Amino acid sequence: MSLKKTKSVILTLISPVVLIFGLSACALQDSYYKHSDLTHAERKIIASDIWLLEAIEGQKIALTLDTERPRLEIQLTDMRIMGTDGCNGYFASIDYIDEQKIQFGPIASTRRYCAEMAIPDNFNQQMNQVKIYQVENLKLRLFDSSGNELLLFQKAD
Numbered sequence: 453m454s455l456k457k458t459k460s461v462i463l464t465l466i467s468p469v470v471l472i473f474g475l476s477a478c479a480l481q482d483s484y485y486k487h488s489d490l491t492h493a494e495r496k497i498i499a500s501d502i503w504l505l506e507a508i509e510g511q512k513i514a515l516t517l518d519t520e521r522p523r524l525e526i527q528l529t530d531m532r533i534m535g536t537d538g539c540n541g542y543f544a545s546i547d548y549i550d551e552q553k554i555q556f557g558p559i560a561s562t563r564r565y566c567a568e569m570a571i572p573d574n575f576n577q578q579m580n581q582v583k584i585y586q587v588e589n590l591k592l593r594l595f596d597s598s599g600n601e602l603l604l605f606q607k608a609d
Contacts (some may be wrong), residue, residue: 555583593606
């Protein structure tokens with residue numbers, strides 16, 4: 453077989469593989485944007501930020517020596533959230549997000565024993581009801597589907 457014919461056969465075999473990898477990369481990128489209707493500026497405001505809990509249902513939280521401040525980390529590039537409820541770590545997917553609505557997948561967490569569970573339990577109950585959010589003045593507010601404020605966070609430095 454001549455060198456020219458060998459090159460032609462190799463190119464014929466490699467071209468479909470390169471095309472498949474290229475198209476699959478585009479498909480992965482497109483699937484991200486199907487679940488996120490945020491503009492670039494909106495993504496920049498909340499993406500990869502850490503938010504510290506200030507209040508639950510309008511009541512400022514009172515931390516004890518046994519309770520860590522609950523926090524929320526939003527990772528839009530991976531479409532997931534993670535953080536701590538004050539005792540246990542938690543994580544979930546973000547199934548959908550736009551400029552007002554957010555939908556989390558099932559929230560999973562570790563199961564450590566902590567002496568004080570009032571804040572962690574209340575925090576987890578509220579996180580499971582979140583449907584709407586608002587970011588304003590470095591504050592993140594999470595609401596239920598009726599517009600009741602569930603959780604108020606302050607952006608961490």
